[in-house]
Amino acid sequence: MRRILVLGATSAIAQETMRCFAADGDAFFLLARDAAKLEIIKNDLLTHGAVNVECLAADLVESGRHNSILQQAEASLGGLDMAFIAYGVLGDQRKAEACYKAAYRELNINFLSVVSWLTVLANYFEKNRRGQIIVISSVAGDRGRQSNYIYGTAKGALSIFLQGLRNRLYPAGVSVLTVKPGFVDTPMTQAFKKGPLFVSAATVGRGIYHAAVKKKDVVYLPWFWRVIMWVIRNIPEAVFKRLKL
Amino acid sequence: MSRLYESWGRYPKVSQQVRVIEWASEPVFDFLSAEPAANRLVLPYGQGRSYGDSCLNDGGWLLSTERLRHFIAFDPDQGLLRCEAGVTLSEVLEFCVPRGFFLPVTPGTRFVSLGGAVANDIHGKNHHRAGTFGCHVTAFMLLRSDGSRVLCSPLSNPELFKATIGGLGLTGLILWVELRLRRIESPFICMEAVKFGCLDDFFELSRTSDCSFEHTVAWLDCVASGRAFGRGIFMRGNHAACTELPAAWQVRAKEEKYQRARQIFSVPCDAPGFALNNFTVRLFNMLYYHKQFPKQVTRFVPYQPFFYPLDAIGNWNRIYGRRGLLQFQCVVPSENNNQALRSLLKSVVESGKASFLAVLKEFGEIESPGLLSFPRRGMTLCLDIPYDGSSTLELMERLDAMVRDFGGKMYPAKDACMSPQSFRCYYPQAVEFARYIDKQFSSSFWRRVKGGL
Numbered sequence: 132m133r134r135i136l137v138l139g140a141t142s143a144i145a146q147e148t149m150r151c152f153a154a155d156g157d158a159f160f161l162l163a164r165d166a167a168k169l170e171i172i173k174n175d176l177l178t179h180g181a182v183n184v185e186c187l188a189a190d191l192v193e194s195g196r197h198n199s200i201l202q203q204a205e206a207s208l209g210g211l212d213m214a215f216i217a218y219g220v221l222g223d224q225r226k227a228e229a230c231y232k233a234a235y236r237e238l239n240i241n242f243l244s245v246v247s248w249l250t251v252l253a254n255y256f257e258k259n260r261r262g263q264i265i266v267i268s269s270v271a272g273d274r275g276r277q278s279n280y281i282y283g284t285a286k287g288a289l290s291i292f293l294q295g296l297r298n299r300l301y302p303a304g305v306s307v308l309t310v311k312p313g314f315v316d317t318p319m320t321q322a323f324k325k326g327p328l329f330v331s332a333a334t335v336g337r338g339i340y341h342a343a344v345k346k347k348d349v350v351y352l353p354w355f356w357r358v359i360m361w362v363i364r365n366i367p368e369a370v371f372k373r374l375k376l
Numbered sequence: 377m378s379r380l381y382e383s384w385g386r387y388p389k390v391s392q393q394v395r396v397i398e399w400a401s402e403p404v405f406d407f408l409s410a411e412p413a414a415n416r417l418v419l420p421y422g423q424g425r426s427y428g429d430s431c432l433n434d435g436g437w438l439l440s441t442e443r444l445r446h447f448i449a450f451d452p453d454q455g456l457l458r459c460e461a462g463v464t465l466s467e468v469l470e471f472c473v474p475r476g477f478f479l480p481v482t483p484g485t486r487f488v489s490l491g492g493a494v495a496n497d498i499h500g501k502n503h504h505r506a507g508t509f510g511c512h513v514t515a516f517m518l519l520r521s522d523g524s525r526v527l528c529s530p531l532s533n534p535e536l537f538k539a540t541i542g543g544l545g546l547t548g549l550i551l552w553v554e555l556r557l558r559r560i561e562s563p564f565i566c567m568e569a570v571k572f573g574c575l576d577d578f579f580e581l582s583r584t585s586d587c588s589f590e591h592t593v594a595w596l597d598c599v600a601s602g603r604a605f606g607r608g609i610f611m612r613g614n615h616a617a618c619t620e621l622p623a624a625w626q627v628r629a630k631e632e633k634y635q636r637a638r639q640i641f642s643v644p645c646d647a648p649g650f651a652l653n654n655f656t657v658r659l660f661n662m663l664y665y666h667k668q669f670p671k672q673v674t675r676f677v678p679y680q681p682f683f684y685p686l687d688a689i690g691n692w693n694r695i696y697g698r699r700g701l702l703q704f705q706c707v708v709p710s711e712n713n714n715q716a717l718r719s720l721l722k723s724v725v726e727s728g729k730a731s732f733l734a735v736l737k738e739f740g741e742i743e744s745p746g747l748l749s750f751p752r753r754g755m756t757l758c759l760d761i762p763y764d765g766s767s768t769l770e771l772m773e774r775l776d777a778m779v780r781d782f783g784g785k786m787y788p789a790k791d792a793c794m795s796p797q798s799f800r801c802y803y804p805q806a807v808e809f810a811r812y813i814d815k816q817f818s819s820s821f822w823r824r825v826k827g828g829l
Contacts, residue, residue, distance in 0.1 A: 167401035171446050178447040179471070318398060318443070 132182060133157040134208040136201070138191055138248060139218025141168045143317035144267060146175070147336025148215065153181035160204040160211075161186045163218075183208070191218050192240055194247035201251050213343070214252045216245055216266040221319045227281045234281050241285035246292060253296055256305040264300075265308045265343055266293055270351065273311070273360040276376045290349075297348060309349045310339050313356040381438055384693055385427035386700030387763045387792055390434035390820060394421070398443050400460055400551050405521055405816070408437075417818040418521070420545040422489030423464060426496065427703040428792030429820035430544050436818060439549055441491055447471065448552055456514060458554040461491030466687075473679070477557035478615065480512035484735075486684050490553040496789040497542035497746040501591035501611075501683070504740030508751055510541035511744055512556050518548040521816030525551070530745070539812035542746030544788055546813045546822055560615045562629045565591070565682040567613035570672045571665070575606035575721070579714060582738045585612045591682075597661040598734040598759055599654070601725050607665055608736070613682055625676055643694040652696055652731060652762050660732045686733075696762050701731070702792055704775055705758040707739055707751060708784035716782035717755045720775060724759065727771050734759035747809045750787045758790070769793060788821060796827035 135152060139145055140161035149159060153176045163169050166188040173184040185207045189200060205211050219241045227234040245266065256262030271279055272286030290309055297307040314320065314329045335352045342350035351357040363376070381394050395418075397404055408416045417436035424431055432438075444462030451457075455477055457468065465479060466486040472478065483498045492498075497510045506512070515529035518540060526548070528537040540547045568589075572578050578594055585592045589612035596608040618626065686692050693701065704724075708716035717736075724730050735758045739751045761768055772793040779786055785802035786794050800806065810829045813822075 165399075165401075168399050171399065171401060174448050175446040178450050321396070 133212045134160075134210055135213045135215060136160045136162070136204045136208075136211050136252075138162050138214070138216045140172055140186075141165065142217040142219075142267075143319075143332040144312065144315060144335050144339070145215065145217035146172060147333045148217070148339045149176055149181075149336075150179050151337055151340035153177075153179040156180055156182050158183040158208050159185070160208050162189055162191060162200065162204075164188060164190060191248075192244040194244060197247050197251050201255060205255075211255070211262065213263045213265065214248075214256075216248060216264075219267065219319075221279075221282055224279050224281060237281050238285050238288075241282065242288050242292075245289055249292065249296060253300060253305070257300055257303045260303050260305070262305045263308065263343065263346070264296070264305065265310060265339065267310045267312065267339075268293065270311050270313050270356050270360050274363050274371075276363075276371075276374075278376060306346045306348075308339075308343055308347055310335075310342070310352065311349065311356065311360075312352045313359070381421060381440065382424060383427055383429060383431050383792075384425045385702055385763070385790075385792065386693060386696070386698070387702060388429055388432070388434075388820070390429070390432045392433050392436055392438055394438045394440055396440045396443055397549075400444055400446075403523070404439065404519060404549065405523065408816075411437075416816065418549075418816055419819045420461075420491060420495070420549045420817075422462060422492035422495075423487050425485060425488050425492065427701070427790045428788075429824065430496070430788050430791065430822075431492075432820040433818065434820045434823075441489060441549075444551070450475075455557040455559065456554060457557055458515075458552055459490055460552050461494075461516075461550040462489050464489055465493065469679075472557050473560070473563050476559055476561070478560045478679070480556060480558045481506050481509045482683055484684065485687055487687065490555075491545075491550040494541055494550060494553055495543060495545045497744055497749045497751075498789070499739070499751045501593045501737065503742070503751055504586045504592070504738060505590050505742075506558075507740070507742030508542075508744040508746070508749060509555075510746045510749065511742060513541065513553060514556055515554045516540070517551040519551050520548045521814050536812055538745045538747050539809055540746075541744065542748040542750065543809065543812070544748070544819060544821065546817050546819065548814045548817065561618040562616050562621055562625075563679050564616040564621065564625060564629065564676050565613040565679055566616045566620065566674070567611060567677055567682055568672060568674045569668055570610045570612075571607075571668060572610055573604075573607050575714070575718060578606065578608065578610065578736065581610045585610070586738065586740070590614050592737065594736045595664070596721075596734040596736050596757075596759075597665055598721065598724050598730040599658050599661055599728070599732075600665075605725060606721065608734075609665065609668065611682075613677075615679075616676055621676065643689060643691045645694065646698045647695050648697060654728060657731050664732065696731075696760075699763045702761045702763050702768060702772060703758065703790040704761060704772065705756065705787040705790040706775070706779045706784050707754045707756040707787075708779060708782045709754045710738070714755060716778075716784060717757060719782075720757060720778055723771075723775060723778065729761050729764070729768060729771055731760045731762055747805045748788070748803055750785065750789070752785070754784065788825075791821070794825060796825050799825035800827060 141163040161169055169186040176184050222237040268290045269286040271283040272290045275283050293307055293309045312335050315335050316329045317332050338352040418439050419433040421438040421440045441462035444460035446460045448458040465488050482500045493509045497508045499508045518526045518528050526533055592612040594608050594610045600607055737756050741753050776794055776798050780798055780801055
């Protein structure tokens, strides 16, 4: 039985991933802002086989509380085996270009607050010399492009941070999984016109579960994004700067 | 490929707006206060697998339940499952089949929401044994436009319970549904397929099969005329008990791939207008009828191809092209040696308009609690007709009149054509039903058929 801390439990992808773990009979400590939504997710996970689900409604970005929340989760479940960071926001790129405050908000939520969490989590797992950290990044972080580089910056910075963390924690036996989904049909992409590359949250959730169980380092979901991003990354800058991707 | 909120037949085309409900805990109707008064009527929308206009609301709003996909509780001793109304039958099966349970009633597609299953009081191949879906619903929560949540069950608000089953989404928004599942021993069906050459053979097969088989239905070739008139393949099956499965199948029962079926492929775009025509349909029907060499074949199959053969092809309605299709489904009395059915089929074949999808089944006597429930004792004929303009509508009118004359009825979930007079004739309980309609809820179908109600 795994004891899993979930940051951003109301995320569509997080819910699907957790359903897979619930089927294994795991226990969860869920964090999100809305208590009513947490209750709905709790019942869903218990029905799917979770052995225990505890919830806490809190603002995930407020870094002052991260340590105390971690201690509360550990006490509540009797220890932690896995931490899953799934919260994030897709802001308005044009607005963030025009106004630093909007850009800051996106970078703060998607990167800086996650660093705060990773700091306390890494120290916790390193001390116990076991554990697994799973974080949802994005293919958008693989290269800055004109349509979403502020979101891309946050996710790109996050991916690099996780790389370093993976390196640091390896001797302690703690694994770090960077998840890079492509286009996913969730409330985050509600406004987008859904092209053929879109997949369901359930597909990504299952992919995260399998990658986590196999203790992978970096996973692109679905797999073909690994190929697509390799191409995108290797386009010479002199060419890429002229494109409208 | 942005989500289209159409009906499955893609006819009629309407203009409506969609509001996706994100969470069951949040207020649903607040957004309406910002709307002009003329534009405030709403209709729940699940998966949009109704054919005609019963899931459409021209000039109004659809309340989509596509994100209400949470499971709430499961009692394995009683087989009681409670889920939000947007959960599909497919998701229910993925959950319950590995746990040794199955749906008590299932239609020909599993991509139907629980809310839709209740609102259309769906039926399946086992109607003669199990009745309709509504017979197995133990409770549901109805959200009315005044914000009140009403728990409905046979004992709690029973009148609203009966009005909502088969009530086409007009009494309010169903938030969650609880139903009683049935136990199974394996995910496999022991099935038999028997060829028949004429309607008399079908009636004989139907009469003798219903006592030993839980699931029975016939595929009918409804373009074949002359000596081939009324030919088809009769399919019958039972859930396979563990003891009757050969050893190899017992091992397979545990494998995950039989728990979830994947699509074979999805039709990527609308087929051109000429793709489905008399020639191609005749050809398909001839190949399909003759694909089985022996007269009778018995074998084990996973449940997916037995119950949901068309689900393997995503968006199969695109084969009909942009014009879409109409579906005709009626139930007529079996009296007078099935005179009604024979006449209807003859009209359909003579029109030359039908396509390859036609099914025939004998309904049983089990009554549904729903006021507007469709199935009744008799023969049900269900077929697809490509929409070709006014000639198609004329055929539908003729068939509608024939059904009325024979004392049968048509199914609102499939309908795009029945007249207000026909509706009153088929559903005399509509007067009683109208008392329970929520004033903020309406549909294109209801406005078309309600007449003076």
